[in-house]
Amino acid sequence: MTTRVMLVSPAAGEAQREVRFDDDGPLSEAGLRRVRAAAGALPPADRTFTSPSVRCRRTAEELGLSVLPAGELAGCGMGGWRGRALAEVADAEPVAVSAWLSDPDFTGHGGESLRQLCDRIAGWLARVAEDAGRVLAVVEPDVVRAAAVCALRVAPDAFWRLDVPPLTVTELSGRGRRWNLGLGRELGRR
Numbered sequence: 001m002t003t004r005v006m007l008v009s010p011a012a013g014e015a016q017r018e019v020r021f022d023d024d025g026p027l028s029e030a031g032l033r034r035v036r037a038a039a040g041a042l043p044p045a046d047r048t049f050t051s052p053s054v055r056c057r058r059t060a061e062e063l064g065l066s067v068l069p070a071g072e073l074a075g076c077g078m079g080g081w082r083g084r085a086l087a088e089v090a091d092a093e094p095v096a097v098s099a100w101l102s103d104p105d106f107t108g109h110g111g112e113s114l115r116q117l118c119d120r121i122a123g124w125l126a127r128v129a130e131d132a133g134r135v136l137a138v139v140e141p142d143v144v145r146a147a148a149v150c151a152l153r154v155a156p157d158a159f160w161r162l163d164v165p166p167l168t169v170t171e172l173s174g175r176g177r178r179w180n181l182g183l184g185r186e187l188g189r190r
Contacts, residue, residue: 001132005172008138010059011035012166023083035062038187046133060138075140076117079110104156121146151179
């Protein structure tokens with residue numbers, strides 16, 4: 001029994017343009033234009049989900065998907081850094097930012113560690129793999145990274161070596177927790 005999981009990264013939001021930790025803001029105008037142009041580009045799925053963020057829900061809506069918000073697919077909880085510019089945090093807390101980028105167990109921002117995120121996403125993947133079929137989820141880029149780390153069974157510090165551009169599809173296919181990984185196909189291209 002094979003399960004196919006398509007993870008769609010959302011259109012860009014204002015937080016990405018401003019290089020700040022996401023605060024559940026809206027899509028940018030450019031992001032809206034790009035996602036509208038990609039509507040109808042995804043194959044049908046047996047089960048569809050979205051991260052609970054505004055930009056993931058809006059991306060799914062603009063793509064014409066009927067999805068269920070799934071709290072377990074939320075992006076990494078950034079605690080006190082949420083909504084702050086990366087440059088501001090790096091100036092105020094350089095040691096903490098360095099630790100965040102090098103230690104997968106770091107929670108000094110008061111949120112979730114990368115290891116916790118990877119474990120949460122590994123649990124979700126195990127649950128969706130219990131049933132064959134196609135799963136589609138519009139999820140934050142950090143969720144895509146965590147899924148790739150889990151699929152490849154690599155250490156969580158590999159998380160930072162994975163780039164996930166907006167509106168790309170990362171595909172996982174497999175059986176029983178053994179996944180094959182297809183990375184970053186631009187939405188609308190086969």
